[in-house]
Amino acid sequence: MEEGILHAIQGYMYPNEVELQWSILIVLYPFTTGLVAGAFILASLERVFNVAAVKPTYRLALLSALAFLLVSPLPLQLHLGHPERSIEMYLTPHTSSAMAMFGFIYLWYLMAVLVLEIWLDYRKDMVLMARSETGWKKTLYRILTLGVDNISEESLRIDDKLGRFITIVGIPSALLLHGYVGFIFGSVKANPWWSTPVMPIVFLFSAIVSGIALVLLMYMLVCFLKGIPIDMPCVDTIARYLMYAFLVDFSLEMLDLIHRIYEADESFKSLDFMVHTRLYTSQILVQIVFGTIIPIAMLAFIQLVKLSDAARKGIYALAGLLTLMGIFAMRWNVVIGGQLFSKSFLGYTTYKMAFATKEGLLPAILLMILPFVILWGLVKLLPPFDEEKAAV
């Protein structure tokens, strides 16, 4: 193993840099939190900005956000050398540490925003289900209502008002959640690949992009599985928002790139070499060409040409998948790419991913399946499409 590590080196690296510090698990962390923030922002469009067309996805977006938010700290936890000490981040936080403060933003977002908003939105359903169900289900729903079973019109009006207020608080919270993840990387001055003030904004917009793509795909998938017809004006609207967000995201990333090329500071030659060699496939091909330009072109094409419902569905599905792949590649290129070159700018290493180890590919795959399992459970427990069913 020792030989293998050293053989991966090209040029000169500081000896302690030979071992990569952050693995694929740390790639999952910005990817999953990004999906959360993006899905929530899509949901808030309906609630705050009254975009009625996306209403069918409102509840699904919230549940998806919750499923991914519950999973997002797990890869971090698995990565720690001493996971049993992680509670110290809450008990004795170091206030100048971006990582420590993220813990509080996470907790705020989970408990004060997402869980509360879902609870308020589902309270009526839960009370009704607690009344109609029997056995353990009845007990479960009663616990979930926290004993608040007043569903008079006046009470529901307060729920709605509160929910709206929480969404308004939630939007800056969601922006903060993912902008902050960008800051964790963007504030590391020792690493020129990360250190840029644009990083939080780029992370934010790529988060919105990935979240919208996720909800678009999940909505079409759930409709397909449940045999519910897809609301085409809804997916058309979501796809349009996806394109707009993607254009902003791509412009910001290109701005960063052009700025780096033009300024060409001391790190430029080293980073440029890395992008043309070790990061070429994941950065140029997967992220930029297949993960950004092609899906944007597909979405733009639909705006220009009138296509059948079936064709649009197909294109949305493909564009959504490519988008998620592209954003995942972006996270990969930030996290892994930032560790492939030496801070001496004189050498490069490679990332050799293990499979069935604590930080290998297998746990990464399991951690990416887990949110979908949780979402499946949440959809069973809190059906997001009751209104449609009633309408049909």
Add this chain to the structure above:
Amino acid sequence: MNSDRRDFVLTAGKLLLLTAPAAAYLEAVESGKAEEPAYKTFEHYWGMIVDIEKCIGCGNCVRACKVENDVPLEPYFFRTWVERYHVEGAGEHPDVDSPDGGYNGFPEKYAAGDGAKSFFVPKLCNQCAHSPCTQVCPVGATFESPDGAVLVDKTYCLGCRYCVQACPYGCRFIDPRTNTVDKCNLCYHRITKGLTTACCESCPTGARQLVDLKDARDPVHEFLRTHKVHVLKPQMATGSKVFYNALDGSVR
């Protein structure tokens, strides 16, 4: 005796208030009279001088450090290591190597009179006064001591590796035996007893010297007045306290 809730709350409240001073008193009694420590952190401010002109690349410092501080022997865990620079022309593309961190010295590689300059650069934690590594630690497990040493509390470190990413000089690593971070602490167990560091102790040419910037009699003051010294990566503004004499501009 009649007692209502109000009485209970008042009595309990008074007792509760008393617990803090009682605990403080008990602690003082149990710990006995605090002994005056022989070593006072605020009386020192540690740093190091590295004289490039004197380093012969023997690797004594690397070996001494690994033994003294029980550093893992693998060639990618170092508290201190030595780099060899070979610089032609303006030095934009220096050839740098550090076989096993200089642990076994340096095998001959360059012929004398090949038209280039060659020199050795010992590296270690720069004990930064504004250290980026301590700034990012989520729990404060790594911190700047009042005496200028940047230390790690291994019983508190989460092993998140954020500090390893934040160090511009590559001075930190994760000890695979403890899963916590490790780095040069200037042999803190030695310097607090009036000894010098293992690397300085073992350096045959005196290329490395531990200095106490707060000690008016320390020769460091004379050295800094009479030599043109430099720190590594000054653009990082880390307040490095490892001063290099005759540092070439090509060194990163």
